[in-house]
Amino acid sequence: MTTPWDTTSEQLLRELAPQVLGAVARRFRDFVSAEDAVQEAMIAAFTQWPQQGIPDNPRGWLIQVASRRLTDQARSEIARRERETAVAMEAEIMAPAVDIESDMDPDDTLILLFMCCHPALTSSSAIALTLRAVGGLTTAEIANAFLVPEATMAQRISRAKQSIKVSGVPFRLPSPQERAERLPAVLHVLYLIFNEGYASSVGAHLQRLDLAREAIRLTRCAKTLLPGNEEVAGLLALMLLTDARRAARTGPDEELVPLTKQDRTLWDQGEISEGIELLTAALSKGSVGLYQLQAAIAAVHDEAARVEDTDWPQILALYQLLKRVSPSPMVTLNHAIAAAMVHGPSKGLELLRTLDTDAQLAGHYRLDAVRAHLLEMTGDYEGAIKHYRIAASRTTSIPEQNYLMTQAARLGDNPGGSYKKAAAPSHGHDPME
């Protein structure tokens, strides 16, 4: 008996992936091999289920296929050793009979999430492994999303698993204290997946897997598993409130449309209300963190029906708070923009000068992009053109480069003309914009 494959089936299969991996990893006490075996079972399901239908117990099917794979491997390993040493190995490493339901543990997905976002990994490795082991994506899909060959991505994932093995993390839920310490790293990985997807969802990359949507799905899942955590809720709210603007963010020729020029009727009101609801609930609980504050800033932008309705004093207050909770040069940069919008461009430029000596930000294109905008607001078009051009030469994003060069050309063609009243700067006020 089977159920026909439809559009929701792929989602179901992906959600099963971490649960199946948890069951198999615990039974075989080997995360590295179990992860490979589950990947093979997933690929088998993706090939067979659309034609043959979904089996009655899809989870059991996947566990069976992955377990068989591991058992076969163990057998051939024993055979190899027997040939070499002529000593019979005990069959202990073979899997016991499958008892599917007793193997299920709802915490498995959470265990895997903490494992894949292990501090021993670089962020690119943690991202790749999280997408495969927790997200249930195939290596080919992940490779395609990051525009690298499949073999390269396979190696990256395999090395990530080796690092985890070497670090000796057991397959169990970290203690509450450990969880609290390591949660920021987990959230950061989810944030990076979203950022990668959102920033690259421009132009020629439409064929790529939607990483922003994948990050939202994983963060939703993390929120269900960690219901009392306001920062997880804040991160999910931030993603939704940012993703809501996606359709307005690119023009007909795939050019970037800054927040100030977006057609706000294209914003996804469903995502906005869900984000605001999540955020309101999280903020009412007390401790305010980095993601909740960023989400709050995104919400203020989203709530303005017209750009001139933007509540800049509130954004400024939120940046001041963010500067205290989680200071970074990028926050200072955004704070400078908000200050310019409330107190005038010279106030913003004054704050920017404090960043000129910052090792992380000096020479970064965003500093020049923001300076260019603020100079334009003061009427210093020559200075603005100069900094737009510097910013254009420093960015590594083609859509952003085109945008910045266009700004410089606009001022050059029309010096002091019809653009005297510059709107809010479009670069930097939102780290995801």
Add this chain to the structure above:
Amino acid sequence: MKYILMMNTMKAGQGIPQWPGRDLQAHIAFMKNLNKELRDSGELVSAEGLAFPDQACLVRAGKNGAPITDGVFPESKEFLAGFWIVDVDSPERAYAIAARASAAPGPGGTPLNMPIEVRPVMSGPPPEML
């Protein structure tokens, strides 16, 4: 982040074809090994060697857009011999790979210390910095 590492050969006439067999083999083995290392580390996006400069020509659009081809001039000092595109975690890592490639063995096994030009590939999102 992705970087391209461009390897420029020395002047024509002092190039690889003139090396003794043993040195040539050592050089080829070094390059193969480097590519394998980059594949195994999950960093290699692509690696290509280019045909010798005498296979190259310069093309310009002529009347009606028809191609006008011209030879590459032998007095050119440097030629692009090949390139790697790597996907790495930091610019420092890209420089380290470039330094490895630069020190490929030349005649007598002496490191060539070739200039390798390293440039970011325009790859979409800027590094996230919050």
